[in-house]
Amino acid sequence: MKKNITIKEIAKQAGTSVSTVSRVLNNNPSVSPAKRAKIQAIIDQNHFQPSMLARGMVSHKTNTLAVVVSDINNPYFTDLISQIEQNARPAGYTLLLINTMTAGTGQDASDVQVEIEAFKRIMEAKVDGVLILGGEIDKEVVAERYISALNTLNSKAPVVVIGQKVAGCDALFVERDQKRSVTLITQHLLALGHRQIGFVGGEPGVRITSQRLAAFKATMQTYSEIDESLIVLNNYYPQSGYDAMAQILATHKQLPEALVAINDRVAEGIFRCLADHGLQAPQDIAVGSCDNFPYGDFLIPRITTVDQHNEVLGRIALHYLFQLIDHKQLEQTETTHLPELIIRESCGAKLPKEGKQ
Amino acid sequence: MKKNITIKEIAKQAGTSVSTVSRVLNNNPSVSPAKRAKIQAIIDQNHFQPSMLARGMVSHKTNTLAVVVSDINNPYFTDLISQIEQNARPAGYTLLLINTMTAGTGQDASDVQVEIEAFKRIMEAKVDGVLILGGEIDKEVVAERYISALNTLNSKAPVVVIGQKVAGCDALFVERDQKRSVTLITQHLLALGHRQIGFVGGEPGVRITSQRLAAFKATMQTYSEIDESLIVLNNYYPQSGYDAMAQILATHKQLPEALVAINDRVAEGIFRCLADHGLQAPQDIAVGSCDNFPYGDFLIPRITTVDQHNEVLGRIALHYLFQLIDHKQLEQTETTHLPELIIRESCGAKLPKEGKQ
DNA sequence: AGTATTTTTGGTAACCTTACCAAATTTATA
DNA sequence: TATAAATTTGGTAAGGTTACCAAAAATACT
Numbered sequence A, B: 001m002k003k004n005i006t007i008k009e010i011a012k013q014a015g016t017s018v019s020t021v022s023r024v025l026n027n028n029p030s031v032s033p034a035k036r037a038k039i040q041a042i043i044d045q046n047h048f049q050p051s052m053l054a055r056g057m058v059s060h061k062t063n064t065l066a067v068v069v070s071d072i073n074n075p076y077f078t079d080l081i082s083q084i085e086q087n088a089r090p091a092g093y094t095l096l097l098i099n100t101m102t103a104g105t106g107q108d109a110s111d112v113q114v115e116i117e118a119f120k121r122i123m124e125a126k127v128d129g130v131l132i133l134g135g136e137i138d139k140e141v142v143a144e145r146y147i148s149a150l151n152t153l154n155s156k157a158p159v160v161v162i163g164q165k166v167a168g169c170d171a172l173f174v175e176r177d178q179k180r181s182v183t184l185i186t187q188h189l190l191a192l193g194h195r196q197i198g199f200v201g202g203e204p205g206v207r208i209t210s211q212r213l214a215a216f217k218a219t220m221q222t223y224s225e226i227d228e229s230l231i232v233l234n235n236y237y238p239q240s241g242y243d244a245m246a247q248i249l250a251t252h253k254q255l256p257e258a259l260v261a262i263n264d265r266v267a268e269g270i271f272r273c274l275a276d277h278g279l280q281a282p283q284d285i286a287v288g289s290c291d292n293f294p295y296g297d298f299l300i301p302r303i304t305t306v307d308q309h310n311e312v313l314g315r316i317a318l319h320y321l322f323q324l325i326d327h328k329q330l331e332q333t334e335t336t337h338l339p340e341l342i343i344r345e346s347c348g349a350k351l352p353k354e355g356k357q
Numbered sequence C: 001a002g003t004a005t006t007t008t009t010g011g012t013a014a015c016c017t018t019a020c021c022a023a024a025t026t027t028a029t030a
Numbered sequence D: 001t002a003t004a005a006a007t008t009t010g011g012t013a014a015g016g017t018t019a020c021c022a023a024a025a026a027t028a029c030t
Helices: A007-014 A018-025 A033-045 A052-059 A075-088 A109-126 A140-152 A178-191 A207-221 A238-251 A264-276 A310-325 B007-014 B018-025 B033-045 B052-059 B075-088 B109-126 B140-152 B178-191 B207-221 B238-251 B264-276 B310-325
Strands: A064-069 A094-099 A129-133 A159-162 A172-174 A197-200 A258-261 A286-288 A305-307 A340-342 B064-069 B094-099 B129-133 B159-162 B172-174 B197-200 B258-261 B286-288 B305-307 B340-342
Touching (some): A007 A018, A052 B052, A075 A310, A075 B075, A159 A310, A178 A258, A178 A305, A197 A207, A197 A238, A238 A264, B007 B018, B064 B075, B075 B129, B109 B140, B159 B310, B178 B197, B197 B238, B258 B264
Parallel strands (some): A064 A129, A197 A258, B064 B129
Antiparallel strands (some): A305 A340
16 A cells, blocks of 8 residues: 655655644744745645644544434435535535434334434544534434433534424524414415415424424414314425325315415425316415425425525524634524515415416 | 543553453454453443544544535435435445535636635545545536546545546546436437427536437437427526526427426426416426436426436445445446436326326 | 463554644844 | 844654554463
8 A cells, every 4th residue: 555645754855844844734934935835845746635634633623514414305404504515614614414314204213223323423533513404303202312312422522403402402502493484474374364274294293393383373373263184294205295185185075275384395295286186276275385495486386485594594503613613602693583484376475477277 | 621531541440451442442352251341331331432533543544435516405416415325324434525516506717626625635634435426527627627636636545436437537437327318218208209309408518418418419310300499508407497498488489399308407497487388298398307306206297207226326336435445356336227217297108197177 | 280372461653743842043132 | 242032943742543563361282
């Protein structure tokens, strides 16, 4: 195996000491211009890159952040990840991706345990900080294990979670305003005159589902009776929306006036099911949703949903994480009321374009 | 700062030497069962994790793979990434994500240079191998720079690219069969009796576009004249498909019989544009595509496309990469003829369900 | 029992860099 | 010119682990 070129070798070639080469590498000002130039030339000429490993050993920094995401196939998360990456890169950080696939895949406890072991190993070993993106901390049983895992760590790598606060968990939480999100879309449907409104998607017993459903019910209560037969949970994928819609069609003589989908992917499944029955939103039923995933403007119909402002969320989370990493005093950032209603077609507020069949 | 617990500390507590603790950590058989149990107990009790950094220093391994992807928001890539992750994890590898965003975003050369510097630094420093997923090596100018970057590396980290072979590039390529993909979908449309077929999407001057377009033309040539006015390039996003379709509608009195979209996202844009004009595939025009991204079965219409079998692609790429990392003789894997036609609705081969409006 | 063999254990160099302190050199000041 | 101060350079420990060789202990063999 070809021997790696080291700082020692560079020093030898430049006829100087490793200390001085190290200073050039770290832009330490106390190097004479002439020597600096000479050394830099030799560095360039050899395409020398200092070993991150050795650097990390002495500085206790790896310039790597772990990003834990429950489902990398969810466009909502990839959007968030790319926001995070855009902010992390300029700060000199690289992202270590951990895809746990714990969201609504019906994993059993032992699978989860394996995940967590891997997660711990990674966190311990080679990252300066950890960013957890929702999901995997939702399912109660999983959350519990993650919390205990977090708390047993020797690692001082700080953890920031974008998601719902979990009691007893020693991490900083950047909470998405689930209540406001669902309230916004529900109010929108109510304002359009709908009263018989259902809620579709999400996994029973999972916190994000409970929270969104609770917000839905709370908003509805003042205006209308809640029809429990129009609340159909399942999971977060398009198929879930499809099946729920099919179930509602099969069990109800008449379509409800409106539906709130737990997210855009579920709504996509609803649209597909409606189409299979010759129906469409918003003409036959109004459908609103949450998350504003990247394809909302291309769905048929274009989806009316609630944007969570991922770019802000990502920036805030990283801001906190950097402060924690640098052991700075945590200063507050503006977090309030991010969710914003995006009105497109699927609720009928804006009429579909003329010329439609 | 709390001092990190080390192997030395464990050895002290166990009343043994660091060597023996290290042996326990690495499942070295030459440790007596009694001592092993005792040491393991102390390890568990202290939640001790050996430092990856120190390990890496001496073993020259980081158990980390860099995954370079041009656009993490592309569901096709995330699908591929999750396939890769599923295969890498059991082998003990973690993925370092590098999102270059060089696909069709019109970056200028200096941006690219920044990317490449970051890319080099990461590759050099802390990964055992590199996996490049298409895209970023497509654009000629980018490819050139990447190649020279790759070739100047001191790092012996092997590189495997899932994408088109680039001359002079010192990496192993797992090629997707672009020709066959496009040929399959084009032949399908031809077999359905269509002759006036257009090609939409992709970025001019980019290799994947050229290759797919060439395959389209080659397949068409035997059966039909090629109408250049029905070839509208742009990029790889839904908006691109939307705009292209709008352009075709604006410049042609009559709709063409069929369209081949460069990928499913572009097709999604086409569908949306058609809907805005009261039109739909396949009734008014047949639309076929490539890539089989994860939502194809929920689009309206369900898209007929070509699957690239990412799970196989990911497995093969990783298989090669592992062999290279372990300095094993490279043994061939089956790679042939992965692309497979997925017939759904958008070409009209399978009639849409009854009961549609 | 005494020796040869095998199994188990311990000590230490090496991996590559930075931090820190001391030494050498240059520049400024009396 | 001699001395003080500032700048630049060099030497070496430390960081946490594994690899390797030597030593010790346990076991087998004559």
